[in-house]
Amino acid sequence: MPAKIPATIVTGFLGAGKTTLIRNLLAQANGRRIALIINEFGDLGVDGDILKGCGDATCRDEDIMELSNGCICCTVAEDFIPTMEKLLARDDAPDHIVIETSGLALPQPLVRAFNWPAISTKVTVDGVIALVDGKATAEGRFAHDPAAVDAQRKSDDSLDHETPLSELFDDQIACADMIVVNKTDLLTEAEAETLTTDLTTKSRDAVRVVKAAHGQLPLDLLLGQNAAAEADTKARHEIHHHHHDDEDGHDHHDHDDFESFTITRPEITDPTAFAEQVAGIIRAHDILRLKGFAAVEGKPMRLALQAVGPRIETYYDTPLTGPRETRLVVIGQTGLDRAAITRALSA
Ligand SMILES: Nc1nc2c(ncn2[C@@H]2O[C@H](COP(=O)(O)OP(=O)(O)OP(=O)(O)O)[C@@H](O)[C@H]2O)c(=O)[nH]1
Secondary structure (H helix, E strand, O other): OOOOEEEEEEEEOOOOOHHHHHHHHHHOOOOOOEEEEEOOOOOOOHHHHHHHOOOOOOOOHHHEEEOOOOOHHHOHHHHHHHHHHHHHHOOOOOOEEEEEOOOOOOHHHHHHHOOOHHHHOOEEEEEEEEEEEHHHHHOOOOOOOHHHHHHHHHOOOOOOOOOHHHHHHHHHHHOOOEEEEEOHHHOOHHHHHHHHHHHHHHOOOOOEEEEOOOOOOOHHHHOOOOOOHHHHOHHHOOOOOOOOOOOOOOOOOOHHHEEEEEEEEEOEOOHHHHHHHHHHHHHHHOOOEEEEEEEEOOOOEEEEEEEEOOEEEEEEEEEOOOOOEEEEEEEEEOOOOHHHHHHHHHO
16 A cells, blocks of 8 residues: 555644744745645635745645635535545645644644545644744733633632633644744743743643744654654543534534634725734734735735734735735634724725
């Protein structure tokens, strides 16, 4: 039997740096054919577009497969398995497959899917890499809810003190073979060290915790872990209950905690002023993630706009094709004031 194709799963919360790490990985491919399967939450395929627009010879359009919107963990049967079968049926099979999950996905159902007969003889999970946004974690974004813990102490009821963010964080870490503490450029050495120690304590035995800035890590460290994670699903089970129904491949975890929507507006005139405007809106509405592409008056290139919490980055990435308009996806916890955010972003 031919050797199984190794697949690496890259997980991590919204904006942790998954696409950035994958881009860095592709830059080191050195002739190795890496196929990508990209899954996003929200109606705008920004990650796939960024990878296709990066201009590297290694980011070939035909090697990038985008899953339909939603979370990979909930659409294993109807989306992930057929995509994988299509990829495996190609004459020129890839040397390695990298799967970027959406920031809200649980990796466990995806790992389990590798035991499905349709693909189990052909691919294996080489490793699950969980990226952690070092800065957001140090700021307490994924902390358990201290107010609820206090309330719990005061009453005998067993109140749930988890937050939707802390639950996802715990479950992504529980599944990892390697944890990357990313964005260390925004941390002091002591902060990075504390996080590394915490995560080492929290993770399964023998899981490596490494630090990175901009996802810059050697390809040989990231790929070739030989974990065969699908054979070891019990050890990496979910800590939290997410209302799963995992017998029929229709895993549904509680995405009701999060929502996303897209806005389209005309071209902008001043990127710096627009970024400031966006930053203000993010703060006012506690938006978790905002990203997309803007058309800038008089500029032939499109402007990529990336915001993770209050931190915004803009850069011209590739010539703008299609209508000269600005499209952004907004993601946050449920209850976003869509009308007010749309009005503010359209102003
Ligand atoms: N300062 C800093 N910024 C980073 C680092 N890694 C990624 N970023 C920035 O963080 C933003 C999000 O990065 P992505 O790679 O798109 O994150 P992601 O995890 O793919 O995001 P989603 O797919 O939306 O969950 C971008 O603006 C990146 O340039 C890092 O190590 N340091």
